Amino acid sequence: MDLPVQIKAEWSDVMAFVDTNVALDIYTAADVLRDHERLGIDDLEHRQHVYRRARARESLLLAMFFNDTKAVTYGLHQESKRQVLRASPPDDHASFGTHYTKFFVRFVHERLLPDWRDTWEIDNDAGLQGQECDDRLLALAAEHSLPIITNEGFTPDGFIEDPKKLRQRARARGLAVYTPREFWSGKMDEAVRIDQFLSRFCAEASKYISTHRSPPMAHDSLSTILGYYKLVLLGITEGRDKPVSVTLPWSLPKQGR
Secondary structure: OOOOOOOOHHHHHHHHHHHHHHHHHHHHOOOHHHHHHHHHHOOOOOOOHHHHHHHHHHHHHHHHHHHHHHEEEOOOOHHHHHHHHHHHHOOOOOOOHHHHHHHHHHHHHHOOOOOOEEEEEOOOOEEEEEEHHHHHHHHHHHHOOOOOOOOOOOOOOOEEEOOOOOOHHHHHHHOOOEEEEHHOOOOHHHHHHHHHHHHHHHHHHHHHHOOOOHHHHHHHHHHHHHHHHHHHHHHOOOOOOOOOOOOOOOOOOOOOO
């Protein structure tokens, strides 16, 4: 299992830099699953649950926006790969999280989001760790005058400003920095786009399952993934008459936060 790698997009074609925390919210279900295991699911309106759904939802909608605009985006290859594989170990065949990531790469991205070119140039951050990755991202964004999309600072209790973190460091350098929702807000109809995504998922899933080497496994995995998408995108979950919350009041801050 690996991330798409393209060498190399012209910088003039790149729309934005995508921070690794956003890539994780798109490529994995790890944080939502971890909080479900840690907190249980008796109170799905718990602030931490709503926060995780909001982040996943807004990041997934960002991927849909990238696809619709045929965007080229850029990220740090080694850090992104390391964090995705840590969240979804490829050898953990019993884990839904691992199945989610595998099917996102091989099914969702290829069939539902084929026009989004999420580019990770191989080894553009080789050997870098922690803040060194942020330094590299900031340097590239400054060099090419491109915005950064990050979920850093977005917490269950609102936005936290920290001058040592990526968001504030980007602002200090005069760089544009956005949350996923800030980036796509006002540029697409959320409800329409979600309906299109889920309808396309169902239509393409039946075709994909029929050609998969293990149709029962593919059917089970995609059915569970569809349930996950309905939860984080619409708040729909089995056994509840009313949808649960999928947004937070501070998830649409003013630009420049």
